[in-house]
Amino acid sequence: MDWKTLIRPEIVQLKAYTVDRKGVRIRLNANESPYPLPxxxxxxxxxxxxxxxxxxxxxxxxxxxxxxxxxxxxxxxxxxxxxxxxxxxxxxxxxxxxxxxxxxxxxxxxxxxxxxxxxxxxxxxxxxxxxxxxxxxxxxxxxxxxxxxxxxxxxxxxxxxxxxxxxxxxxxxxxxxxxxxxxxxxxxxxxxxxxxxxxxxxxxxxxxxxxxxxxxxxxxxxxxxxxxxxxxxxxxxxxxxxxxxxxxxxxxxxxxxxxPLIEPQIAQIVAERDRLYRKLQTIPHLTVYPSEANFFLLQCARGGAALWEHLMAEGILVRRYPDHPMLKEMLRVTVGQPEENEVLCQAIHRFCSQE
Ligand SMILES: Cc1ncc(COP(=O)(O)O)c(C=O)c1O
CATH class of the missing domain: 3.40.640.10 (Type I PLP-dependent aspartate aminotransferase-like (Major domain))
Structure with a gap:
């Protein structure tokens, strides 16, 4: 039986959502809270x-x-x-x-x-x-x-x-x-x-x-x-x-x-978001869009796909959109803990300032 004919074409064309987390030490891809429960x-x-x-x-x-x-x-x-x-x-x-x-x-x-x-x-x-x-x-x-x-x-x-x-x-x-x-x-x-x-x-x-x-x-x-x-x-x-x-x-x-014990974590994320925004803005060849959420959309003039590979090689997982026509070269990064954001900024900076 050719069961494939039973699946609607629009479903055949979809890709299942998978994330390769191998070798990842910093996860900034899913807009989760970076803080564990108290x-x-x-x-x-x-x-x-x-x-x-x-x-x-x-x-x-x-x-x-x-x-x-x-x-x-x-x-x-x-x-x-x-x-x-x-x-x-x-x-x-x-x-x-x-x-x-x-x-x-x-x-x-x-x-x-x-x-x-x-x-x-x-x-x-x-x-x-x-x-x-x-x-x-x-x-x-x-x-x-x-x-x-x-x-x-x-x-x-x-x-x-x-x-x-x-x-x-x-x-x-x-x-x-x-x-x-x-x-x-x-x-x-x-x-x-x-x-x-x-x-x-x-x-x-x-x-x-x-x-x-x-x-x-x-x-x-x-x-x-x-x-x-x-x-x-x-x-x-x-x-x-x-x-x-x-x-x-x-x-x-x-x-x-x-x-009341969880709420301060949100204030921390918001404060860190605003700090991260200012920091990302100083990176050459990088556009960072203002955000009222816990993530940023980034566009890198040196190529988003290459930046993603560079971050992955450094163990930093962020979100990319290779199949989306409007977002092909863009990346989304979640606000992490301050140390994680520091590592992220340094890695992006290294990539963007390469000659
Ligand atoms: C706008 C929006 N709605 C809904 C969701 C899904 O949230 P949940 O984890 O509750 O399924 C997300 C998750 O990224 C989201 O960005």
């Missing part, structure tokens, strides 16, 4: 895991964790839905609101899971290039909304990988014009402190995504969807019953209860 919090998590029942399924509604997250964010529990990372929530949103051939719109470049989710569901991903300063292109987006009636619009705020927050008034206008769902993906909110959360009362077609991944819990895979309770109730029908495993439910709850 020891006292780690011990509390381990103690809580002792009593977790491994032979039972987890709470399908993750009620205890949702309560803690609701209080932490300041929203009602019935406005929340949790996912196995926001990656899963993106898939669930596209499943709930998309239809075969229906348009899923996003600016480009952006977080690639929006495209992959739409593609794998047989929907029509529709990317519109950002402006030269990485803002939303108007009137192009408004025209596309009027012409194509997208079922879902994804906006990463701040945008991954460009690092900036799009103009607020443009997003407001998109919310007013769109008759489909508008998703504000605020994965990097802890670093930008900019949010559309207060707009939820005004727009019942707005969904907000957050995640615990960027603030020290990437290994737990907990994503957060916030929306109008009636909408959340519909999306909840699509969610697999046990999508957040028992260990993650327990660990995330305990860690968030200790939030």
């Amino acid at each position: 020891e006292s919090v780690r011990r509390r998590v381990l103690a809580a895991l002792e009593t977790t029942e491994f032979h039972r399924y987890p709470d399908p509604e993750a009620k205890a964790l949702r309560e803690v997250i609701g209080e932490w964010i300041g929203v009602a529990e019935n406005a929340l839905l949790l996912g196995n990372g926001s990656d899963e929530l993106i898939q669930i949103i596209a499943t709930t609101f998309g239809e075969e051939g229906g348009v899923v719109l996003f600016p480009e470049p952006t977080f690639e899971v929006y495209r992959i989710a739409a593609l794998t569901l047989g929907e029509r991903p529709y990317g519109i290039p950002l402006t030269d300063d990485w803002d939303l292109p108007f009137p192009e987006i408004l025209e596309a909304i009027r012409r194509l009636h997208p079922r879902v619009i994804f906006l990463s705020y701040p945008n991954n990988p460009t690092g900036n927050c799009f103009t607020r008034e443009k997003i407001e206008q998109i919310l007013q014009e769109s008759s489909g769902i508008v998703v504000l993906d605020e994965a990097y909110f802890p670093f930008s402190q900019k949010t559309f959360l207060p707009s939820l009362g005004q727009y019942d077609h707005l969904l907000i995504l957050r995640t615990l991944s960027k603030i020290g819990m990437a290994g737990l895979r907990v994503g957060i969807l916030i929306g109008h309770p009636a909408l959340v109730a519909e999306i909840n029908k699509v969610r697999a019953p046990y999508n957040v495993n028992a260990l993650s439910q327990v660990a995330a709850r305990v860690i968030l209860e200790e939030w």
Whole structure:
């Protein structure tokens, strides 16, 4: 049997996400927090895991964790839905609101899971290039909304990988014009402190995504969807019953209860981001784009692909985009611990100042 004919061509064309970590000593490729849990919090998590029942399924509604997250964010529990990372929530949103051939719109470049989710569901991903300063292109987006009636619009705020927050008034206008769902993906909110959360009362077609991944819990895979309770109730029908495993439910709850011990790590990352920005700006032949997230997009006049190889040879892993037409020669670097950033800057400097 030729099983290959059973796979849709758009899936055959996709590449699976893999990362070669061999020989890597500094990982700045995935926008994780560079800081491990404080020891006292780690011990509390381990103690809580002792009593977790491994032979039972987890709470399908993750009620205890949702309560803690609701209080932490300041929203009602019935406005929340949790996912196995926001990656899963993106898939669930596209499943709930998309239809075969229906348009899923996003600016480009952006977080690639929006495209992959739409593609794998047989929907029509529709990317519109950002402006030269990485803002939303108007009137192009408004025209596309009027012409194509997208079922879902994804906006990463701040945008991954460009690092900036799009103009607020443009997003407001998109919310007013769109008759489909508008998703504000605020994965990097802890670093930008900019949010559309207060707009939820005004727009019942707005969904907000957050995640615990960027603030020290990437290994737990907990994503957060916030929306109008009636909408959340519909999306909840699509969610697999046990999508957040028992260990993650327990660990995330305990860690968030200790939030005052975690929060200073975010302030450290933000301060280090601003220091790293100033430092990168002094490197010749390097363009660094300003960022309100925990990473920077870099462009090296000496060639991004060669810089990536150079950093890899020094044991520093950063993100590259060899297959993306707009990002071919660009790299994305996550803000690491100060010593890691120092090593990164020195390595980039060595490469960029070669004759
Ligand atoms: C904009 C954006 N959304 C969502 C995610 C995925 O987050 P999670 O780890 O919760 O799946 C990322 C991760 O890089 C991201 O950059």
